[in-house]
Amino acid sequence: MVPKLPKNSFGNLVVLTDAFRDVVKKIDREYIEALQSTDLLLNSILKLLEHYLNRHTLMMNFTSWCRFPLYETDFGWGKPIWVSTCTIPTKNVIVLMDSNSFGDEIEAYVTLTGEDMVEFEHHDELLALVS
Known part of the structure; x- marks a missing residue:
């Protein structure tokens, strides 16, 4: 900075x-x-x-957990194969995290109202970007 x-x-x-x-x-x-x-x-x-x-x-609230070494954490059972967030009890939150199985890709955890989620899931520009 x-x-x-x-x-x-x-x-x-x-x-x-x-x-x-x-x-x-x-x-x-x-x-x-x-x-x-x-x-x-x-x-x-x-x-x-x-x-x-x-x-x-x-x-809208955005947070990025990208580049945190979450997949390197070992509490004695070995490194995790998948890391995610807990349930987010608020709407309009987007959490970005590195994906362990997709190389340089990221996962986005999105919380919206039910009505907004239906629209979000059918957004053509968004669908063109996701796998």
């Missing part, structure tokens, strides 16, 4: 955006410095929460 995170930092990196590609491209040195030194993150959360509560914004 530019600038680098402080040496004693840990935990999750959270970036809230109200659009995906265009906003993510704006995450640069100045943006990260503002996150570290101002109320930018808090103000962004409050703005998104206000829009969400007023039903103007669909909030």
